[in-house]
Amino acid sequence: MAEGGTARAAIAVALAWVAAALAYVLQRAGEVALFPSANPAALIYTAEDPFAWRVAIALYAGGMALFGGWALVRRRPLLAARLAWLGSLAATLAVVTQAALWP
Amino acid sequence: MTLAAAHGVIAWVATVALAVGAALLIRGHARARWVAVAALTLTALAAALGAPLSWAYRQHMRQRLFIHSADLGWLFERKLHVSAVLTALALATLALLAAAPHAADPRLARELRRGARVGVAIVAALALFASVASRLAVSSVAR
Numbered sequence: 001m002a003e004g005g006t007a008r009a010a011i012a013v014a015l016a017w018v019a020a021a022l023a024y025v026l027q028r029a030g031e032v033a034l035f036p037s038a039n040p041a042a043l044i045y046t047a048e049d050p051f052a053w054r055v056a057i058a059l060y061a062g063g064m065a066l067f068g069g070w071a072l073v074r075r076r077p078l079l080a081a082r083l084a085w086l087g088s089l090a091a092t093l094a095v096v097t098q099a100a101l102w103p
Numbered sequence: 104m105t106l107a108a109a110h111g112v113i114a115w116v117a118t119v120a121l122a123v124g125a126a127l128l129i130r131g132h133a134r135a136r137w138v139a140v141a142a143l144t145l146t147a148l149a150a151a152l153g154a155p156l157s158w159a160y161r162q163h164m165r166q167r168l169f170i171h172s173a174d175l176g177w178l179f180e181r182k183l184h185v186s187a188v189l190t191a192l193a194l195a196t197l198a199l200l201a202a203a204p205h206a207a208d209p210r211l212a213r214e215l216r217r218g219a220r221v222g223v224a225i226v227a228a229l230a231l232f233a234s235v236a237s238r239l240a241v242s243s244v245a246r
Contacts, residue, residue, distance in 0.1 A: 007211070010202035014218075017195035021188045028184055040176055041169040051157050051183055058191070078211050084199060085218030088192050092225045095188040099181040 008073045011080050015069030018087035020062030025094040027054045032102035110152040111237065117145035118234045121227035128220045139223050140200055143193045146226060150190040157183075168244050179240035182233045189229035196222030 031037075031050070073080035104112075120142035127135035169176035199218045206212040 004205050004207060007202045007205040007207070007215075010198045010205070011215075014195040014198035014202070017191045017198065021191035021195070024187050024191070025184070039169075040165055041173065043166060046161055049158050049161055051161075051187075052154075055154075055187055058187070062191070077206075077208070078214060081199070081202075081211055081214040081218060084195060085214075085221045088195060088218070088222050088225055091188055091192060092229065095185055095229075099184050103177050103181045103184065 008070070008077060011073045011077065011084060012066055012069035014084040015072070015080060015087065016062040016066035018084055018091055019065030019069075020058040021091040022087070022094060023061035024054055024058040025091065025098050027057060029098045029102050106152060107156055107241075110149060110156060111241075113145060113152060114149040114230070114237070115234050117142060117149050118227070118230040120145055121223060121230050125220070125224045125227045128223055136200060136203075136219075139219065140197065143197045143200070143223070143226065146193040146230060147190060147197075150186065150193075153186065164244060168240060171243055175240045175243050178236050182236035182240070185229050185236075186233045189226050189233065192222060192229070193226045196226060 031054075069080065072083070120138065124135065124139035124142040127138050132138075165176070168179060196219055199215050199222060203212055203215040203219060206215055
């Protein structure tokens with residue numbers, strides 16, 4: 001059954017946001033693993049805001065995922081909807097693991 | 104009211120609303136969808152108010168917090184990561200809630216409603232952690 005544009009667009013948007021969440025977690029985990037940071041108690045001033053950069057890059061990744069999500073939802077809307085909430089579960093597990101092990 | 108106080112108040116209201124919304128959605132209550140939409144919107148508003156505080160946190164509060172207690176410092180860092188992810192998942196869940204009434208296929212509508220229930224429950228749990236962690240960390244530095 002062909003789905004309407006509103007439902008398809010909304011599912012694609014949901015997939016994009018899930019991808020953004022996963023991209024944030026991957027960034028932070030990679031950052032901790034590859035780039036040791038200064039002791040926060042000794043850091044008086046910083047010229048950059050790494051949190052803001054992670055959020056910006058995650059939004060960019062989500063924007064890219066929007067196109068892939070749209071392509072998927074056009075062909076397999078049921079699979080796309082299932083991936084959206086399964087991806088949410090995966091992102092939750094990922095952030096809980098990352099926050100616990102590599103904050 | 105300062106921006107930080109507004110962020111805190113709205114975040115706590117959103118946390119409670121998310122818990123109520125999740126409970127109503129799981130029970131299949133008639134108004135559950137609107138409660139969930141309102142709760143997720145409040146969550147996004149809290150995030151929008153909190154985002155500008157990130158710079159001020161790094162410049163003025165982070166070092167003080169870590170000097171006072173490294174454990175609370177890392178707890179607040181964890182809160183930041185969880186907050187970023189829960190905001191994205193809240194917006195994803197809003198999209199699923201928006202899609203559900205427009206799905207022509209009943210199987211798709213069922214999948215979207217299931218996704219919305221899972222999404223709201225997840226965001227509610229993450230928001231509870233973020234709110235409690237933030238309260239513990241901020242109150243320790245404010246003393």
